[in-house]
Amino acid sequence: MGCHTEKALPISSEDKIKILLMGNPNVGKSVIFSKLTGVHVDSSNYVGTTVDFTYGDVKHRNKTGMVIDVPGTYSLQASSEAERVATNFLEEGADAIICVLDATHLDRNLDLALSLREYPIPIVYALNLLDVAERQGIIIDVEKLEKRLKAPVIPTVAIKNKGLRKLLDTAFSLANETVEAFPKQTEEERWETIADIIGDVQRHEYKEPTFIEKLEYITLKPWPGIPIALLVLLLSLGVVVGGGKALRALILLPLVNNVITPFLTRMVGLVVPAGIFRNLLVGEFGILKIGIEWPFALILPYVLLFYLVFSFLEDSGYLPRIAVLADGALSKLGIQGGNIIPMMLGYGCAVPAILGTRAATTYKERIMVATLVSFAIPCASQSGAFFALLGDKSILALILVYLMSLITLFVVGLVMNKAIKGKGQPMLLEIPNLLLPDRTAFFKKLKLRMKHFLLDAEGPMLIGIVIAAVIAETGILNSFSTMIEPFVEGWLGLPKEASLSLLLGIIRRELAVLPLLELDLNLLQLLVGSVVALFYLPCLSVFGVLTKEFSLRTSLGIGIATTATAFLIAGIINQIGTFIWALVG
Amino acid sequence: MVLDSCVKEKDYIIDDVPEVQLLKALGIRKGVKFEVQTKLPLQGPVVIKIGNRSIAVDKSLARQIEVQEV
Numbered sequence: 001m002g003c004h005t006e007k008a009l010p011i012s013s014e015d016k017i018k019i020l021l022m023g024n025p026n027v028g029k030s031v032i033f034s035k036l037t038g039v040h041v042d043s044s045n046y047v048g049t050t051v052d053f054t055y056g057d058v059k060h061r062n063k064t065g066m067v068i069d070v071p072g073t074y075s076l077q078a079s080s081e082a083e084r085v086a087t088n089f090l091e092e093g094a095d096a097i098i099c100v101l102d103a104t105h106l107d108r109n110l111d112l113a114l115s116l117r118e119y120p121i122p123i124v125y126a127l128n129l130l131d132v133a134e135r136q137g138i139i140i141d142v143e144k145l146e147k148r149l150k151a152p153v154i155p156t157v158a159i160k161n162k163g164l165r166k167l168l169d170t171a172f173s174l175a176n177e178t179v180e181a182f183p184k185q186t187e188e189e190r191w192e193t194i195a196d197i198i199g200d201v202q203r204h205e206y207k208e209p210t211f212i213e214k215l216e217y218i219t220l221k222p223w224p225g226i227p228i229a230l231l232v233l234l235l236s237l238g239v240v241v242g243g244g245k246a247l248r249a250l251i252l253l254p255l256v257n258n259v260i261t262p263f264l265t266r267m268v269g270l271v272v273p274a275g276i277f278r279n280l281l282v283g284e285f286g287i288l289k290i291g292i293e294w295p296f297a298l299i300l301p302y303v304l305l306f307y308l309v310f311s312f313l314e315d316s317g318y319l320p321r322i323a324v325l326a327d328g329a330l331s332k333l334g335i336q337g338g339n340i341i342p343m344m345l346g347y348g349c350a351v352p353a354i355l356g357t358r359a360a361t362t363y364k365e366r367i368m369v370a371t372l373v374s375f376a377i378p379c380a381s382q383s384g385a386f387f388a389l390l391g392d393k394s395i396l397a398l399i400l401v402y403l404m405s406l407i408t409l410f411v412v413g414l415v416m417n418k419a420i421k422g423k424g425q426p427m428l429l430e431i432p433n434l435l436l437p438d439r440t441a442f443f444k445k446l447k448l449r450m451k452h453f454l455l456d457a458e459g460p461m462l463i464g465i466v467i468a469a470v471i472a473e474t475g476i477l478n479s480f481s482t483m484i485e486p487f488v489e490g491w492l493g494l495p496k497e498a499s500l501s502l503l504l505g506i507i508r509r510e511l512a513v514l515p516l517l518e519l520d521l522n523l524l525q526l527l528v529g530s531v532v533a534l535f536y537l538p539c540l541s542v543f544g545v546l547t548k549e550f551s552l553r554t555s556l557g558i559g560i561a562t563t564a565t566a567f568l569i570a571g572i573i574n575q576i577g578t579f580i581w582a583l584v585g
Numbered sequence: 586m587v588l589d590s591c592v593k594e595k596d597y598i599i600d601d602v603p604e605v606q607l608l609k610a611l612g613i614r615k616g617v618k619f620e621v622q623t624k625l626p627l628q629g630p631v632v633i634k635i636g637n638r639s640i641a642v643d644k645s646l647a648r649q650i651e652v653q654e655v
Contacts, residue, residue: 074610105638108612136637191614220632220639221623324641328627336643337629426643427630428607 017065017175019058020089022116023100024109025072026317026432028128030054031158032100033069034441036168051085051358060172067098074108076115077187080361090119095175097123098167101153103133103140104433106202110194113149117182122174125153126167131160132433137207144201159438216434219321229322236313240305240380241387247301248388256297264288276473284518285472291465294514295458302384303457306348307449315437315445319344320429327427333410334417335365335424346373348380350542351456352449354549364422367554370546371416374538374558375565376408378509381457385513386530397527401534408535408565456541457508464507468500468515477503491567492532493574494525501533508539524577528570535566586654588631589647591621601651608650611640618655 021036023029037056054069070089071082078084090097099116101109116123127142146153152170156163185193209217219225265282272278281288313319319341327337342356353373357366378386390398471477480503481488481496488494488502497519505512512533521529537559538546546555591597599617602608612635622632622639630641642650 074607077606077610079606105636107636108610108638111610111612138637187609216639217622222626324625324630324632327641327643328625328629331628426646427641428605428611428643428646429630429641430611431632431639431641 016057017063017096017172018094019065019067019171019175020070020094020097020121021067021100022070022086022097022112023072024074024102024105024112026430027072027100027102027105027109028158029072029100030069031438031441032098032126032128032156032164032167033067034438034444035158035161035164036067051081052355053085058168060168063172065095065172065175068094073112075111081358090116090121094121096171097121098126098171099123100126100128103127103130103155104136104138106138106140107194107198108430110197111190114182114185114190114193117149117151118184120179120181122177122179123149123151124167124170124174125149125151126156126158126163127153128156128158129433130155131157132435135207135210136213137205139203139205141201141203145197148197148200159435212434216431219318219434220324220431222325225321225325229325232313232318232322236309239309240302240383243305244302244384245387245391247305248297252297252301253293256293260292261289264292279473280469283469283473285465285469287462287466287469290468291462294465294510295461298388298514299381299384299461299510302387303348303380303453304450306380307446307453310345310348311442311445311449312437315442317432317434320431324427324429324431331424333368333413334420335360335368335413336427338427338429339365339369339424342369343373343377346377346379347383349453349457350374350377350379350538351545352452353377354542354545357549361425362422364420365424367420367550368413368416370550371558372409372413374542374546375412375562376405376535378402378405378534381461382509382513382533385510385533389513389517390526390530393526394523397523397530400527401530404531404569405534460540461508461511464504464511467507468504468511471503472500491571491574492528493578494521494529495519498529501529502536505533505536506540508541509533509536512536524574524581527577528574531570531573532566535562535569537563586652587648588633588642588650588652589644591631591633591652593621593623596620596655597652598655599650600653603646603649605646608646612638613640613642613650 021029021033033054033056036058038059051071053071056067058065058067068089070086073080073083073086076083076087076090078087097116099113101113113125127140127145130140133140142153142155152174154163154167154170156167158164219228261282268278268282268288272281280286283289322344323337323340325337326340330337330339339357339360342353342359345356346353350373354370357369360366360369386398386401390401471480477497477500481499484499484502485496488496488499492498498516500515501512504515513530516526516529516533543555543559546558588597597619599613599615599619601615602613608614617635619633619635622634624631628644630643631647632639632641634640
């Protein structure tokens with residue numbers, strides 16, 4: 001099994017103590033992980049599966065260990081991919097296991113806790129969320145629990161750093177020990193043991209429901225849960241749009257336009273003689289001009305704020321509530337409520353959203369969500385571009401574009417539900433506690449997401465801008481524009497220079513919008529251009545991920561369908577708009 | 586009776602569940618006591634409370650879970 005180990009783990013764990021961090025979903029495992037590990041944290045795909053896991057180094061005294069954040073599972077039945085990955089990790093072996101238990105839901109957690117003892121690996125249990133349990137009136141006798149589990153149990157409150165040092169101490173000292181596996185139990189036997197342990201170690205005291213508990217309840221009920229959900233979404237939108245606009249107008253644009261660009265223009269002017277090369281660098285479409293203004297001043301603020309808001313909602317335990325509330329409506333499209341989470345993530349970037357569909361268990365749900373995200377959900381970069389293009393000129397057009405995206409989402413969903421056989425997986429979901437996100441874990445995640453955005457998005461974007469600069473300054477663009485002029489001018493009613501949008505839009509979604517900024521368009525043209533961009537090809541990275549996750553045929557199919565829709569709807573808007581214009585005028 | 590026809594503010598015990606692994610893993614098994622927390626509109630899920638855990642169960646699944654009033 002040696003080579004198997006190497007394949008599964010893209011990192012060398014030689015002469016490091018290998019610790020598996022395991023537990024049920026939503027027990028604060030990731031918070032413990034981010035507190036234990038240092039800055040060197042990365043995520044990786046478990047070979048041969050769609051499951052990702054995170055790992056990082058941990059220093060303790062003068063020893064180095066590696067902690068692997070194994071995907072959260074309820075059991076080790078190997079009935080889901082995450083459970084198979086967890087089982088594989090156990091079979092590959094480790095020096096110690098840290099098993100995180102949620103003190104507020106101890107009964108459900110003990111199933112995994114007991115199953116883990118059936119492997120010959122020393123275990124330390126972290127009894128986490130003890131503060132929440134106490135507030136709820138749950139009292140657990142830790143010493144008795146230790147005796148029953150026959151392993152150390154460390155009480156922890158991870159978000160307050162309580163108990164973590166002792167947890168690590170225990171894990172490192174256990175790592176040298178050899179233990180024997182417990183005899184295997186059947187599921188029924190295990191649940192009998194659990195009932196027995198719970199009766200022995202846990203007591204309940206009546207406590208008045210806390211504010212958070214009341215909030216947990218009312219955010220689940222249709223009334224006032226649904227209005228609260230709408231309010232939260234509206235507020236999130238406000239933070240991203242308003243905050244992004246403020247960042248852009250007050251800080252980034254003045255900085256770029258008044259300081260950086262003039263400085264670079266002057267410097268290039270000193271070194272490079274006037275002519276094509278100087279234009280390439282600092283001309284109208286100059287690499288140093290557009291290459292800084294577009295990605296950093298127009299796009300970055302929205303992406304940053306989107307992930308800030310999304311990660312907050314994610315870590316607070318609120319998103320599963322939206323999934324429960326939306327389940328009824330989404331089931332009309334043949335998919336269950338849980339799919340709303342990757343769809344929301346799609347407003348940030350389609351790539352993680354499509355990867356996020358892996359959590360869906362049926363093919364129908366995966367392909368539907370991936371198509372909907374590629375089709376009609378503008379990503380944060382593209383939204384940034386829309387705000388830049390339409391925000392100042394016509395709020396109405398901006399609202400129309402997003403309204404059209406929602407309607408299309410629904411129509412495409414209905415059509416696909418009819419066309420694709422099969423059913424969505426019925427919803428079965430334990431709703432996590434609401435809690436204030438932990439700062440360390442939150443910023444680590446935000447950092448990882450921004451890093452991925454900068455690496456995955458800015459590269460292609462800069463390449464797109466270089467191409468734009470070259471074809472614009474060398475005249476290639478002119479001949480291409482003349483070639484497709486009848487289509488662009490006749491059918492879409494856009495000036496022929498708009499063909500640059502169509503060319504660059506292949507690379508990234510926002511590049512289908514941004515070139516329109518440089519043209520002097522009337523209101524109808526702005527709307528038509530935006531609609532083309534909204535439905536036009538998904539970006540190159542999305543193509544890549546669709547091909548990898550599904551097939552080349554699927555990604556080409558989606559690409560052709562979205563582009564055809566873009567030209568059809570935008571053309572119709574132009575023809576009707578022009579007709580009305582003529583009548584009025 | 587089945588879980589789908591349960592009403593709020595009464596206590597029930599689960600009698601029989603279909604062979605779904607996740608149901609068992611979430612502790613929805615024979616003999617477990619629960620109450621109904623809320624039912625969501627548009628054929629949405631039933632949210633039940635076992636101990637202090639809230640679990641959303643799809644309506645079609647809730648029709649297959651046999652329960653008894655206590």
